[in-house]
Amino acid sequence: METTADMRLDGNAIGGLLREIFTVEMTTAVGTCNNCGAVNEVGRLHVYLHAPGTVVRCPACEAVLLRIVRGRGRYWIDMSGTRTLEMAEP
């Protein structure tokens, strides 16, 4: 029996998707959780790909940081759970 926890991936798995959107390397970008304030590199975030979209959660409190849905040539991005996102310039 596979549980949701077994399906969990990490931010490394969406390095390609995030680079499509942000155009720079993102697994070493640093995000701050709007719920608990935890600060983590994207590579350490929890990622779930089995939903219709991509769901990214805080590894400390499991709050949703980011939701991305791609389709019909567009991206839909909900970042309301992310307080800040810091990344290197290209």
Added chain:
Amino acid sequence: MAGAALLGRLTWQAAELAELMRETPRVSSLFFNVPEWPGHLAGQHIDVRLTAEDGYQTERSYSIASPPEARLVELTVERLDDGEVSPYLVGELKVGDKVELRGPIGLHFVWRMGDQQPMLLIAGGSGIVPLMAMLRHRALGMHKPPARLLFSSRTYADIIYREELDRLVAMNDGLTVFHTLTREKPDGWKGFTRRLDAAMVKEVAWPKEETPAAFVCGPTPFVEAAADLLVAAGYDPLWVKTERFGPTGTVGG
């Protein structure tokens, strides 16, 4: 080469299969000729995209097995029978065939030559792949930190890169490899024969006083159990980098 891996747009490009090598009954290595390859770092991955005749596309991520020094980009892929992409890559794809790929991707789960912390690598099954890129890269270095690999496989026949790991150890350059088999062991087996536990980590892992750099890769439950054991052994969570492959390697499905 390292700089090149950071820069540039991420674009899909055609890669031709140049060589195919069976590693275990379920795992093969695929060597791709990628004309515009910008170079990569040990631990990075690529995305592979397949397009069906009706236009349906699907993508999967695969860790790069080859070291930055290699000319061909090597992926080592486990065939998952219910997978969408891996049964095609391992089974149908022939030398001369092309797939679309993009990369390299990721700087978080990366080991660079010159990093001097003792290396602790923990792999479950095909989680060995990015760690092998690190060990192959390290083997070519002049001043290298000591390294320990703890590698969990189901059976002896399932040990990916078994002979090459033996050869790397025989170089006597500070690499120690510990195997554990979780399903069945051959006669005379001297390695571990159980799942990862605290006693095994205590025996294998560098003491925390050495401030090691740990890389853990494999199925999600394996990776999380290993990372928890390291933190319980006193490792700072920031020393432990993980890459989860999902329940049975979904990322590479």
